[in-house]
Amino acid sequence: MKKNNYSSVLAQRSTKGVLIFTLMLLLVSASTSFAQQLRGKVIDKNNGAIIGASVVVKGTSKGTTSGQDGRFSLDKLSAGTVKLSVSFVGYATKEVTVRVPQSTEVEITLVETEAALEEVVVTGVFDQRKRIDASVAISTITARELRTLAPVSAADLLKNIPGVFVNSSVGEVDNQVTVRGTPTVNRVGNDNSSGYFYVSMQEDGLPVSNLTGGGIGPDFYLRADVNLKRVEAVRGGSASITGSDAPGGLFNYVSKEGGPNFEATAILKYGFEGNTNPYFRADLGFGGSLNANKDMTYYVGGFYRKSDGARYPGFSMNNGGQVRANLVKTFKGGKVKLYAKLLDDRNGTFDFLPYTNFNNPQIASGFKDTDTFVGSGEAQFNYRYFSNGPEVNFNPKDLIHNKEKMVGLQFEKSFENGWKISNNFKYSNKSSRWNMQYVLGVGTTGIDATGLPGIWGNVSPNTLFGTPRIGTLSVKNALTGEEYYRSTQTARGVFSTQLDKLPNNGFIFGMGNALNVNVDEIIDQLEVHKQVGKSNFTFGAYFGRSKVDHESGFAGQYLSTLENRPSPLDVSITAPNGTVTQVTTPFGYKNNGIFYAHNILTNNRLDVFFGQTSPIGNKFTLDYGFRYNYTQFVGNAEAQSTSQLDFPLLFAGGYDKNPLTEYDNLSLVATTPWSYDRTYKSLSFSSALNYKINDKQAVYVRYSIGQKAPDISRITQPRTKESSEFLYLEPIKMTQVELSYKVQTDNFNLFVTPFYSQTSNLAESAFASDTVANTFYNTPPVYSKQRSIGIELESNVKISANFNVRGNLTLQDPKSVYKSFWDVGNPGKADDKIIEVKDASIPLTPKVLFSITPSYNTDKFNTSLSWRYVGKSPANSFGAFDMAAYDQLDFAFGYNITKNINANFNINNVLNTLGVTGWYPPGGFPASTMPENFTKAQREANPNAVWGARTTQPRAFYLTISYNFN
Structure with a gap:
């Protein structure tokens, strides 16, 4: 039991x-x-880890992001087959099917695409993000768009960006880029490098140069060629903290890098500018990997170009090119890039055309849009600024000769626990040598009434003390010897004209602008990022040092005929005893070495900055930042002018010791150099709140206060030690508010951005003479304030698989809150007074900018038609007249001949319309150099006067053949 x-x-x-x-x-x-784990790694085509990629199990809420080495893991998965969706900004989203469990790690490779890159923002933010998530006003010009364009300059690429006004009428260099109504410059001379004062032109995230002004404009050293991958254009307040000394905007030209496989592109471009003047250009770029792991790549590219220009003076207006290269090594969590550039290029700029009718501007009778008055390239001569100084050669055919040698090193590394460090360093040596002739005014014959400027009053012992010059003046064509003009003076004020047949009854009076600038420059930017949860913190420092040797002056004054491709005028005076005095060089120059200034200075710039981006809940993102800027100009200056003449040399016959060659009799005395130290400190701030309505829509509001130190032209402006002592300028201050609504879908996007911008501390100083003291002086600075209210609209509509329309519209109302300036009156300081005007106009700033570009694309061909409209703008601050509105139509057609060969045909300015972009008043010199002084009453008193106009460039044709090796 x-x-x-x-x-x-x-x-x-x-x-x-x-x-x-x-x-x-x-x-x-x-x-x-039910509890399986899946491990994997996300990489790019170069086997580099992609950090922060999104990995989602399709059809579920399960997901994660890749870590510092690109690795990820997904837990609690069911055994069987799952589909993963992997995405990251700038890369095409990839879906992969995998079995669970996996005995090995899953490797997923993402590929960059142009379409994805269009959505990515790297400029104007401290962290890379999609455009829909970025609270900045930014536009991108992609590689696909770049292939269809035929820009006249690097700046010209920006002309269809909303809120941006580009004046590229002068040629390939010396352009203007202004943003949201910031002041522009009425170029009478040929130095417009301050046309980039409020913005930063960048290459791969660093400024082209620390400096603007004084012939050191960034576009002298910036070229768009086969190396260019895309352009990112930021307008508005975020630039105050993400860029150095650039409150108006950032324009970043991003370069190509090599890929895992060898690729090369050869481009030949031939065309006609101004209808018939030949243009030739060749680009070559190639790159690939250098090792078996394909984690070391290279890219080399460059161009050579020669063109006669739209207005041909008898010698090439653009001649030269550049080579750029980079070497990239990727490694776990980062990369290092070594890059370099060599540029050697000569560039000319276009001058004014004679115009009539202020209300409906027309080229004066007898002239056409392809005429040029830049002067003969034969006018070569040697001159000295002062008797014991070196001899300098002036050669107009050398134009603006720009050179740059640059080398840089960029480093990026991501660490565990959310840390990332990056540093970008470059050293460059830049130089610009100017040999430019530009028109100061147009004179007319009738010497009995007006006199040829500076001929009868030429500096010589005969005229210095009021002694009448007796004799016969003869004006001849220096190239042919034909006599155009002859007049005899028998006593002061008593003339007898025997011959008067100058072409078009007039002559050109101009200057030979001689500038010699050398810059040694270091730029370095360090950034440290820390990811804390979903917040990103950025700490950074920017350092720039520019050592500048800056010589500026006038090689002399010149006289030439008033006609297309003018001939120099040979002027001589025969005394009653038969003695002949040569007033000009054989090629029309006199008063050689008339002005000189020399500055040796160092510009030091140090910025420290901080930025934070943090989500607030699921919909809001807050970003804000500060930037402290320290800018210093320290150096020595010496300046000479006609108030400091070498009288012993003058009476001795000049530095050639011959009193009968009068053109070299004027010589200057070297002054005692003086030193200066100008320091500017400022703090900028910007903050924005972004609200993401859904994945396709968002709005943001941004408030910014940015400051800007004076440029180098303001530092080197004082002509005497005394005026230098009080010509200290306050930093310019920009206050900006912008609100934006963004819609972005697969077939449509729209960005609407109302804005308000106020610019204060706009300094003005007059350069005046005191005939009693026989000196020149600068008046103390006075300040103005202006504001601009407007709205920007940008849209891209994909109407069908092949048909697309892109458009931009800017409406703005720029006004001076108040404008202060000096009225220097008669020579001397006694009657100098400050005038203040309220609600004055902002000159040359259009109220309407509009462009629309419909395009049709297939696998075989593409075509587009771009129409751009620029509204009317005030001619000067006091509304003497309005510059007429103008438009331009550009056509492009591309055809894929084979898989590797592509042809593009472009017509710029199809209808050959000319818009006036700059002007000078009638009346000849010196009135021509003072457009701000021209009044409405003067215009009404002489409505048929001939005045000078700088215009957009005439029609041009280009055929481009590209061959891709892969």
Whole structure:
């Protein structure tokens, strides 16, 4: 009985054990089925880790992001097949199907695409993000768009960006880029490098140069060629903290890098500018990997170009090119890039055309839009600024000769726990040598009434003390010897004209602008990023040092005929005794070495900055930042002018010791150099709140206060030590508010951005003379304030798979809150006074900018038609007249001849319309150099006067053949 009981208990326990064991097996089996883990790694085509990529199990809420080494893991997955969706900004989203469990790590490669890159923002933000998530006003010109354009300059690429006004009418260099109504410049001379004062032109995230002004404009060293991958254009407040000394905007030209496989592009471009003047250009770029792992790549590219220009003076207006290269090594969590550039290029700029009718501007009778008055390239000569100085050669055919040698090193590294560090360093040596002729005014014959400027009053012992010059003046064509003009003076004010047949009854009076600038420059930017949860913190420092040797002056004054490709005028005076005095060089120059200024200075710039981006809930993102700027100009200056003449040399006949060669008699005395130290400190701030309505829509509001130190032209402006002592300028201050609504879908996007911008501390100083003291002086600075209210609209509509329309519209109302300036009156300081005007106009700033570009693209061909409209703008601050509105139509057609060969045909300015972009008043020199002084009453008193106009460039044709090796 007991035995049976024991057996029964044992059986029961055995059964229970089996049940427990079976249950445990089932649980283990279930856990194996429902708690699997999947591990993987996200990489790019160069096997580099992609950090922060999104990895989502399709059809579920399960997801994660890749870590510092690109690795990720997904837990609690069911056994079987799952589909993963992997995405990252700038890369095409990839879906992969994998089995769970996997014995090895899943490797997923993402590929960059142009379409994805269009959505990516790297400029104007401290962290890379999609455009829909970025609270900045930014537009991108992609590689696809770049292939269809035929820009006249690097700046010209920006002309269809909303809120941006580009004046590229002068040629390939010396352009203007202004943003949201910031002041522009009425170029009378040929130095417009301050046309980039409020913005930063960048290459791969660093400014082209620390400096603007004084012939050191960034576009002298910036070229768009085969190296260019895309352009990112930021307008508005975020630039105050993400860029150095650039409150108006950032324009970043991003370069190509090599890929894992060898690729090359050869481009030949031939065309005609101004209808018939030939243009030739060749680009070559190639790159690939250098090792088996394909984690070391290279890219080399450059161009050579020669063109006669739209207005041909008899010698090439653009001649030269550049080479750029980079070497990239990627490694776990980062990369290092070594890059370099060599540029050697000569560039000319276009001058004014004679115009009539202020209300409806027309080229004066007898002239056409392809005429040029830049002067003969034969006018070469040697001159000196002062008697014991070196001899300098002036050669107009050398134009603006720009050179740059640059080398840089960029480093990026991501660490565990959310840390990332990057540093970008470059050293460059830049130089610009100017040999430019530009028109100061147009004179007319009738010497009895007006006199040829500066001829009868030429500096010489005969005229310095009021002694009448007696004799016969003869004006000849220096190239042909034909005599155009002859007049005899028998006593002061008594003339007798025997010959008067100058072409078009007039002559050109101009200057030979001689500038010699050398810059050694270091730029370095360090950034440290820290990811804390979903917040990103950025700490950074920017350092720039520019050592500048800056010589500026006038090689002399020149006279030439008033006609297309003018001939120099040879002027001489024959005394009654038969002695001949040569007033000009054989090629029309006189008063050689008339002005000189020399500055040796160092510009030091140090910025420290901080930025934070943090989500607030699921919909809001807050970003804000500060930037502290320290700018210093320290150096020595010496300046000479006609108030410091070398009288002994003058009476001795100049530095050639011949009193009968009058053109070299004027010589200057070297002054005692003076030193200066100008320091500017400022703090900028910007903050924005972005609200993401959904994945396709968002709005943001941004408030910014940015400051800007004076440029180098303001530092080198003082002509005497005394004026230098009080010509200290306050930093310019920009206050900006912008609100934006963004819609972005697969077939449509729209960005609407109302803005308000106020610019204060706009300094003005007059350069005046005191004939009693026989000196020149600068008046103390006075300040103005202006504001601009407007709205920007940018849209891109994909109407069908092949048909697309892109458009931009800017409406703005720029006004001066108040404008202060000096009225220097008569020579001397006694009657100098400050005038203040309220609600003055902002000159040359259009109220309407509009462009629309429909395009049609297939696998075989593409075509587009771009129409751009620029509204009317005030001619000067006091509304003497309005510059007429103008438009331009550009056409492009591309055809893929084979898989590797592509042809593009472009017509710029199809209808050959000319818009006036700059002007000078009638009346000749010196009135021509003072457009701000021209009044409405003067215009009404002489409505048929001939005045000078700088215009957009005439029609041009280009054919481009590209061959891709891959």
